[in-house]
Amino acid sequence: MPSHRKSLIWPAAWTCLACAILVWLGVWQLQRLAWKEKIIGEIETRAKAPPQQLPPLAAWPDLRPDDYAYRHVEVDGTFLNDDEALVFTPSSGRTAGSQDSGYLVLTPLRLKSGGFVIVNRGFVSLDRKDQSSRTAGLIEGETHLTGLMRPPEARNYFTPPDEPAAGRYFTRDPSLIAAHFGLAPAAPFSVDADDVPLPGGWPKGGTTLLNIPNNHFSYALTWFGLALTLLGVFAAFAWQKR
Numbered sequence: 001m002p003s004h005r006k007s008l009i010w011p012a013a014w015t016c017l018a019c020a021i022l023v024w025l026g027v028w029q030l031q032r033l034a035w036k037e038k039i040i041g042e043i044e045t046r047a048k049a050p051p052q053q054l055p056p057l058a059a060w061p062d063l064r065p066d067d068y069a070y071r072h073v074e075v076d077g078t079f080l081n082d083d084e085a086l087v088f089t090p091s092s093g094r095t096a097g098s099q100d101s102g103y104l105v106l107t108p109l110r111l112k113s114g115g116f117v118i119v120n121r122g123f124v125s126l127d128r129k130d131q132s133s134r135t136a137g138l139i140e141g142e143t144h145l146t147g148l149m150r151p152p153e154a155r156n157y158f159t160p161p162d163e164p165a166a167g168r169y170f171t172r173d174p175s176l177i178a179a180h181f182g183l184a185p186a187a188p189f190s191v192d193a194d195d196v197p198l199p200g201g202w203p204k205g206g207t208t209l210l211n212i213p214n215n216h217f218s219y220a221l222t223w224f225g226l227a228l229t230l231l232g233v234f235a236a237f238a239w240q241k242r
Contacts (some may be wrong), residue, residue, distance in 0.1 A: 008238055012106040019227045033216035042213055043070045047210055051146040057115040060187055065151035068189060070208070074146045075117060075191065077109040081138050083181040084131060087169040089123070102126050105203040106172065106190065108183055112142070116183040118174035118190040119147065122203035136200030147191040148208050196216035 018131030028147045051074035055063060086103040102125045109119045128134050153172040164180035195206025 008241060011234065011237065015230060019072055019230055022107065022223050022227035022230065023054060025238040026220045029145060029216045029220035029223060033214070033220065035218055036212075036214045043210060044214065046070045046193070047072055047148055047208070054111075054117070054149075054191075057111075057185060058115065060115075060185070062187065065163050065189075068149045069151055070210070071149045073149055073191065074144065075111065076142065076144050077111040077117070078142055079119070080108040080181070081131070081140070082181075083108050083183070085118075085164075085169055085177045085180075086124075086129060086167065087172055096197060100125065103129055104172065106174075106177055106205060108146075108168075108186075109191075114185065115185045116178060117187040118172075118177050119145065120150070120172060120190055120192045120207065122205035123207050124203045128202050134200055137198045137202045139198075145191075145193055145196075146242050147193040147205075150192050150208070152188070152190075169183075177191065182209070183190065 010161055040241070045074060047070045049072050051072045054073045054075045055068070085106045087106055088101070089104050104225045105121045105124055106118050107115045107121050111117060123235045131138070150172065152174060156169050160168075160170050161174065162171060162176055164176060172190055174186065174190040177187060178184070193205040195204065198205075
């Protein structure tokens with residue numbers, strides 16, 4: 001075997017291995033694309049469907065987030081305005097890419113059928129943090145509302161710890177809020193209220209963004225492109241050796 005061919009054996013082997021890994025990553029991203037499109041389709045179907053009755057209290061312990069996330073529901077009850085919790089948010093969530101920081105107003109709702117549900121009534125700007133600045137938007141007595149069921153918000157390494165005693169929250173965790181105010185039985189989910197007009201204009205509902213990122217196709221093209229680039233580099237290297 002010519003010496004120049006012998007010198008290509010290991011580079012060729014490593015190139016084939018690397019290309020196989022890159023192609024596998026591309027195929028995996030295509031599989032993720034199909035999975036994400038299915039999830040997005042289910043979310044849009046749930047969110048845009050006519051509101052259903054909230055699951056009964058007896059069913060709460062067995063609910064899984066995949067079964068109820070973004071389900072459009074209707075619920076009747078009474079707001080406990082004195083037990084309001086504010087969750088800081090860097091964006092109102094009402095429009096994609098918005099940077100208007102403020103707070104989400106989470107208020108317990110005592111259900112007519114028993115139990116409590118934490119309702120994300122919507123967004124308020126920083127200057128509307130104090131409830132006294134938006135008293136017109138407080139709803140007293142029995143009320144009917146519609147919204148989307150949401151699982152507890154996941155935290156990451158950069159999320160500051162919630163401090164209920166100090167009134168500082170950074171995640172939508174209904175169990176934590178309910179426990180702080182001694183509310184039981186409490187739903188393991190929250191409800192994001194729909195965007196409906198309120199006296200005084202605050203809080204502003206409809207904070208749920210449904211344009212979920214789906215970049216798996218571009219990721220797949222990136223991996224396949226890297227595989228082709230690597231093959232091209234090896235081909236140039238082999239040609240030079242020849």
